[in-house]
Structures are given as structure tokens and as C-alpha cells.
Amino acid sequence: MTLLIALLLVIGLAGFAYLAARARAGKMIVAAAGRFGAVHSRPVYHGAYVAVLALAPALIVLAGWSLVGERWIEQQVVGALPAADQPVDKLDRAALMNEVRGLVAGDLPQAFNPVAPKLAPVYAAAVANGDLLAGALAVALLCGGGLWGYGRIRPDFRARTAVESQVQAVLLLASVVAILTTFGIVLSLIFESIRFFGMVSPVEFLTGLQWSPQTALRADQVGSTGSFGAVPLFWGTIFIGAIIAMLVAIPLGLLSAIYLTQYAAPSLRRWLKPVLELLAGVPTVVYGFFAALTVAPLVRQLAVAIGMSDASSDSALAAGLVMGIMIIPFVSSMADDSLTAVPRAMRDGSLAMGATMSETVKKVMVPAALPGIVGGVLLAVSRAIGETMIVVMAAGLAANLTANPFSSVTTVTTQIVALLTGDQEFDSAKTLSAFALGLVLFCMTLVLNIYALAVVKRYREAYE
Template identity: 45%
Template sequence: MSLGLLSIILLVLAVAGYVLGRRKAVSQVEGDIRKLHSLPPFYGRITALLTAVPAFFLIAAWLLAQPLFLENKAISLINPAELPAGKSAQLVMADVRRVAAGLNMLAARGEDVTPLLASPSALKTALNGAGVVLETEPTPSTLAATAALRDAGKTSRLAMTIAALVLAVAGLAFGLSRINPEYRARNATEQFAMWLLIGSSLVAVLTTVGIVASLLFESIHFFQLYPISDFLFSATWTPKFGGGSSLGILPLLWGTLYVSAIALVVAVPIGLMSAIYLAEYASKATRAWVKPAIEILAGIPTIVYGLFALVTVGPLLRDYFAQPLGLGNSSSSVMTAGLVMGIMVIPFVSSLSDDIINAVPQSLRDGSLGLGATPSETIKQVVVPAALPGIVGAVLLAASRAIGETMIVVMGAGAAAQLSLNPFEAMTTVTVKIVSQLTGDTEFASPETLVAFALGLTLFCLTLALNIVALVIVRKYREQYE
């Protein structure tokens, strides 16, 4: 049974639980709902919640834990003697998963995949025709692991369906058995809803943990194949699929920081001054059209900014600055990407800073003006310092947005990984190389592919450091103005 059909059945059972729960509560008091502790809908709601929520929670937990158990069984079938050079059993599981996914795709089309498991060459041809490209023929142990993975997956899916349906029916029966005139259905419903809200609030935390864990585990695989010292301290980035790569992060990290710094130099002054003007000087009529006009910049797709950098800004900087000054003759440069990226993140600084400045109590302004300060002095000495924690948050958001940008860098700064102080030379960033290393028919078994996860982990640590610095600044100034 498919997951969609199972979900529909559970929802139907929940609706049935609502109707039956409400009907039972009313029937027990012979229609006089004044004898019930709670209104009839609450009896239906708690029954529906007890029917659906535990079953859906079981499905979610099952789907999260299922790959771990199934792949451990499949790994045990892989013959160490058949492992390619430089590959571990865990890395070969990437091939097993791809083959299993391809076979499931063929089976969904109505094709008989059983004969393919007995013929590696026929399997490779069939999968290549289905869009699942295999560079080499699967080994016998890989085919055995694939068959075991598919069989265990079917068994697990059937067991999950049965368990979810049994749990839903049990929840329905339990909910109905508790209904009586004295049952505090409203209290139970509200408490159940509170636990649902708590669970929902944990989704963000668990998502962060999952992201970090996935990056960390794959990065560990990468560092098992490539020395961490060469990754962190080498100044050469020359990936070569097949071996002989030099995967130093320093030029990528330098390009990321260089482009982001130029973007912030452009965005922070313009955005902050725009926010001060809109909050303190602009009339309501002017603010009504200037602020939306600035915020339109945030809605423009990044590919459009990339085209703008490629067609307009790059040639302009090359013809009027780089070539006359003898600093380069390429339209792709750090300055091109930084300027365009700075324009893109202006709304992040402007809109958030404007909201923070407007949130500063008017009493602070009135007190400053009453002491004889001018409006400009009030803004400089009172308003901006009081709003500084929020402004730092806005700048941090803009910095994170700049660090994570890809398309503008691809089209505006090029893809050259190098260490240089010349802003009119082509460079690249960490995000661009993450995309390039994962583009095309790649397998998660080589350092050239797994390096993308190490780059992602480095980027995560960089943004985490920015958050820590911002938190220190916010706490320092908040103590002075609260």
C-alpha cells in the first residue's frame, strides 16, 4: 500500500472517530448536552486525535529508522573481496541504493525485474536506459545486497501499514471507550493540542540536528579518503575525478569572504541610511511608495541579478575601471559579483532596520529633543544605539544571504579558485563548488564528490561563528540601553 493511500485511510478513520465520538457523547445523555462536561465537538475531536496522531507519528518514526536497519542488513551481504580500490562497504551502499531505486522505477512501469538481478550486463543496460547511469557492472554481492534491500523494503512497508492501521483502530476504540458524561474532553483536547504544538516547535531543532548530522557523517567519510590537513591548509583547488586531486579550501574560503565583504560594504551603508530616512525623515506619502520599491529588490530572482552582472555591471567595470587601471580585462570579477550581490541584499538591511528603528520608544526621542539635541544628533546618539541589536541582526541576515549565494557568483565572478587581492580578477566561492562537485552523474564514493559535504560543513561553521559574534555584540549593547 502506498503512503498516500495509507494517509487517506487514516484520515477517513479520524473523521469516523470524530462522528462516532460526538454521537456517543450525545447519545449517553439522551440529547441533553447540558449534562456533558464539555461540548459535543470536543468528544469528537479527542477521538479523532487519538485515532490519527499516534498512527502518523508511528509512520514518521518508521520511515526515519527504516533505512538504518535495512542498509545494515544489505551491507552484511557485500563481499569485501569485491570492493573496488578505495571504497568501503558503506560507500558501495550508494551503488546499491541507486540500483534498487532503478529497479523500483522499472517495476513501477510494469517491467519484470527478476531476470535482471541474474545478469549484471542486462541490468546495467536497463538502468542506463531508465536514466540511472552506472559506470561499471554491479558485482554479485552488490546484486545480492540490492535484492535483499528491495525485499526488506517491501516487508518493512507492509509491516508499517499493518502497524499503523492497527494503532489507528486501537486509538479509535480507546477514544470511544473513554467517552462518558463526566469525561473532561475539552481539557484532554487542549492538552493533546499543547503536546502537538510542542512537537511542532521541535521540528526546527530536529531539522538542524539532521542537517548537521548529515554533513558531519559524510564529511567524516571524506576525511577518511582525503587528509584533513591538505583540505584545510592547501591553497590549491584542482579536483580531478579518477584521482590526483588537490582539494584545498583556502581559495574558496577567500573568494567567499571577499565577495561577501564587498556586498556588505555596498548593502550596509545604503540599507541603513535608507532605513533611517524612511523611519525618521520621510513623510507617510513618500514612505508608502519608497519602502515597497526597495523591497521589490528582494523578490527579483537571483538568475536575473546574475544576468545583470554578466551583461551590464561586468563589462562596465572592465571598460571603465579594470582595463584603464591595468588591473585586468575580464568582465567576471569579485567586484562584479560583490556589487550586484550588495544590491540584492539591500532590502534585508533596509526593511529589518526600518522596523527596528520604528520600534524604539518615542520617549527616548522626546527626551533627547527636550534636552536640546537636534534630530540628527538624536538619531546618532540615541535611536541608532538603542536599535543596534536589531540592526546587527539585519546585517547578519544580509551576510548569511551573501555567503550562501551561488548564481550571482557563477555568472558574475567566474569559477576560478585562486588567492588574490585584485578585486577585478575572477574568483569563486564555496557554494559554487558545492554545486559543481554534485552536478552530473556523480557517486558518493570519491573524494571529489564527498568534498561537497566538507565544504558545506565549513560553511555551516562560518555562519555559526557569525551568529556567535553577533550575539556577543547584541548582549553587550543591550545591557547599556535596557
């Protein structure tokens, strides 16, 4: 029995338990319908209660086996070897297990380690036995929980209250998982950043003007001392994401929101708004292709036409323009919602006083919706700062500290991708610098999000 078959069997049995419990509850409720207060919950709640009691322990067992099962199987496989032949190093053990898995799956025609073919049958048997035991235990717990819940069905049983409590517990668990995940990300960034700052001075990292994270592999190697001044990366991130992209996204997004909410006919709005929001669903790699193959050559031709013959094929302007187009829906959607929330009476009152539509928009609608618009802009900035693919494909990897939009620059996210691509040693300053960059980027986006929420909360107007 594979894990997938066990999961499908558990779900099928839980569905059967739901139907059986609902049917029994329906018959009991019909029999007790003449007595006042004898029935508390509808049959659907009784069925859901029994199904949850049956399904929850079975899913916990299957999830736990999927997490720890591989380690148990590895111990069984390695334990089948004589003590003298068992790999001690973790890397050797991982390499041996990868070969064994490849042989069992058929992906590896021949093993490099002569021991691997002997362990392949042991691995297959351990996987089959482990999955069978986990599936059997899950089915047994499902049957036990289902029968126990089935026996509690009575017309006056508060099944609805119990189901609502179960739903609240699931929601609480989801919230805890999200919070713990956030804490885990932050702690991992802080831990690795502390290791990096033990090798490189924080002052050099935060104020240095030269970024060349090449460290020496040998003591006698020349030319690889490494420079970890991240100011060019911070400037590139701000230049592309917070300046060029915003110069494109703010006017186009705000004007499109004003047109859709104040000028467009309802039938036209129903078509234009979904089309505009489609931009948010386009994968960023597609934007990157568009920037690299279409926009970047046009930008270079423009630079050559104005006399800049040394313009780079990768430029901050190309990446910023496409990034601005990408985040137009973020600005437009927030501005649209803010303008729509302004009471129509304010707009009608302004028009009744003799103001034109443009004067009403400038003097009444936009000031009233300004907190939401500002909050949307700041959230869009944080989204642009974290963008990677467009910059990788259109702006290049050169860490230049320049204000020339036709030059090649890079950003924090681009360097993180470059530093963590391929096989890396996580005890060198070059690799650990990616975590320091990630920590700084996390702090930047966190501050922007907090400021955006503070602006919206402080200046929000409540209308009746």
C-alpha cells in the same frame, strides 16, 4: 489501495470522528448544563481529542510503511529469483530495481537486464499488497482509537487538558526532530571531514594558497596530484560576501530603514516597506541571471573604460553588488524593527531640546538601536557567505587569491557545488574535500550567528 488513497481515507475518517464526537459531546453538555461543575471542556475539544486518537496511530503506520516499505518490496522481488541469479553487489541490486521500477511505471521501454521483465509483475504485486496491508492496518487502528476515545466522552471529561498535552507532545517532537537533524548534519560533516584529513594534511588545507582538487585516477597519470589549499576559497568568500556585498547592503539598508521610520509618511511607508521586502522573496537564481547578463557586462565595460583591458567577464564586483542588493531587506528589516522599538519619547525629547531631525537620528535614534542594527548586519553577512547561485553565475570558478574586484574569484559554496555535481566517488580526496569546506563554512556562519546574538543580548536596551 495506493498509499495516497489510504492517506485520504484516513483523513476523511478522522474528520468524521471529529464531527461525531463533537456532536455527542454537545448533546451531553446540554443535558448536564444545569449542574455546577459538571462540564469541563467544550465540544470542540472532545472532537479534537477523538480525532487525534484516531489519526495519530494511522499516520504512524503510513509513515513507517513509506520509509521501510521499499526495502521490504525489494526483498520480495529479489527473493523471487533463484539463489544463483540474485545480485550480491549493492550497485547491481540497485540497478536491477531501477529497471524494474521503470518497467512498471512505463518510463523504461526496454530493460537491459533480461531478468527485469520477469520481476516487473512481482514488483507490482508486492507494491499493491504492501499498500493494501498498510492501508488496512491504518484504517483498523484509526477505527480502534476513534471508538476508544468516543467511549470516553463525558461532560466532566478533561478533553481540553488532554488536547493541550497532545499539542505539547507534537511541539516537543518537532523540536527534537530539528535538533536531531542539526546533529546529524554536523556529525556527517565531521565524519567525512575526518576521512578527508586522513588523506590531506589539515595544515595544507587551512593554510595552502593553491586550490586544484584534481586527483589521479590511475597510478601512472601525470598532472593530477591535487592541491587542496583552501585559502583562496576563504578569501573569495570573505571578499564577495563580507566586503563588497556589505559595502552595498549596509548603507542602503540602514538609510532606507531610517527614511521609512523617521521621515516617510505613514501612507508612503505602507507602500515602500512591502516593496523593499519583496527583494527577499526573489529566487537567488533570478539574481544570478541578473548578475550574469546585466551587471557583469557593465562591470567589465567599466574596467575597460578605466584602462583594465584584461578584466574578466566574471568578476567579484558583479557578484558582490548583486548579492548586496539581495540582502538589503535583511539589514533594512532588522534596523527598521530596532529603530521602531526606540521609545518615541526619546525622539520627541531630542526635538524639543532644539535638535534637528538629522541630529536626532545620529545622536539618539541610531545609538539606541545600534545593538539590533549590528545583529542584523552580522546575520546578513552569514546569509551572504552561504550564497551560491549568484557566485556561480557571475563570479566564476577560478580560485584566485587577489584583491582586484574585476578579477574572477570563487567561494566555498561554489566549490562545494562543483565538487559534488555529477557522479562522484566518495572515497577520493577530491569529493571529500567538499565536506571539509562545508564544515569550515558551517563553523564560520555559526560563529557569526553566535556573535550576533551575543551583541544583541549584551547591548540591548529595555525601554518602557
